[in-house]
Amino acid sequence: xxxxxxxxxxxxxxxxxxxxxxxxxxxxxxxxxxxxxxxxxxxxxxxxxxxxxxxxxxxxxxxxxxxxxxxxxxxxxxxxxxxxxxxxxxxxxxxxxxxxxxxxxxxxxxxxxxxxxxxxxxxxxxxxxxxxxxxxxxxxxxxxxxxxxxxxxxxxxxxxxxxxxxxxxxxxxxxxxxxxxxxxxxxxxxxxxxx
Numbered sequence: 728x729x730x731x732x733x734x735x736x737x738x739x740x741x742x743x744x745x746x747x748x749x750x751x752x753x754x755x756x757x758x759x760x761x762x763x764x765x766x767x768x769x770x771x772x773x774x775x776x777x778x779x780x781x782x783x784x785x786x787x788x789x790x791x792x793x794x795x796x797x798x799x800x801x802x803x804x805x806x807x808x809x810x811x812x813x814x815x816x817x818x819x820x821x822x823x824x825x826x827x828x829x830x831x832x833x834x835x836x837x838x839x840x841x842x843x844x845x846x847x848x849x850x851x852x853x854x855x856x857x858x859x860x861x862x863x864x865x866x867x868x869x870x871x872x873x874x875x876x877x878x879x880x881x882x883x884x885x886x887x888x889x890x891x892x893x894x895x896x897x898x899x900x901x902x903x904x905x906x907x908x909x910x911x912x913x914x915x916x917x918x919x920x921x922x
Contacts, residue, residue: 774800778807781819785894786810788819799826864888865911889915 732740774795779802781788789808793801802823806813815822825831835853836845848856868887872879890908892901901918908916 778805781815781822782825782895783816783818783822788815790815790819790822799823802826861888861911869912883912884914885912886914888913890917892916892918894919 774793777792777794779790779792781790788811789805791803791805792799793803804811804813804815804819811819835848835850837848837853837856838845864887865885868885870882870884870886873882874880888911890904890913892904896904905916
C-alpha cells in the first residue's frame with residue numbers, strides 16, 4: 728500500500744535531498760567549507776594608489792587605481808567611498824580589462840560612406856571633420872522663423888541634429904554641452920540617464 732506524503736513532508740524531503748546534492752557537488756568542485764584566512768601583506772602589487780571613479784554608469788562608485796612607472800597595475804573598489812564602500816559590480820570589477828587591453832583601439836577609426844574598411848585617422852582631423860559636418864548640417868537645416876496662428880514667430884532652431892549625453896559625464900560637462908547645443912539651436916537634447 729502506497730504511503731501518501733503531506734505537502735510539508737514533501738517539501739522537507741525535497742529540501743534535504745537538494746541540500747545533500749548541493750553539498751556533494753560543491754565538494755566535487757573543490758569548494759572549501761571552512762573559513763579561508765586572508766592573505767598576508769598588500770592585496771596588489773606595489774605602486775602609487777590613485778582615487779578614481781568607475782566609468783561605466785551614473786552611480787559613481789569609487790575605485791583605487793594602482794599605478795607604477797606610468798602603467799596601471801590594478802583597479803579595485805575604494806573602501807573609503809560612501810557610495811560603494813569598496814564593492815564593485817561585475818562591470819566595475821572588470822575595469823582593469825577595459826583600461827589595459829591589447830585589443831583596445833587607441834586611434835580614431837573612420838569608415839567612409841559605402842566603404843567596407845576602417846582606416847586610422849588623426850584625432851585633430853576627426854574633430855575638424857565632426858565640426859565641419861555639424862556646421863554644414865546646422866546651416867542647411869536652420870529654421871529662423873515659423874508661422875504660428877497667422878503670425879511669424881522667431882524660433883532659431885535646428886531639427887536635423889540631436890544630442891545624446893552619457894550617464895558618466897559630470898554635471899559641469901553636461902552644463903557646458905547643453906549650453907553649446909542650445910546656442911546652436913539644437914532642440915533634441917537627451918541624456919542616457921533619463922532614457
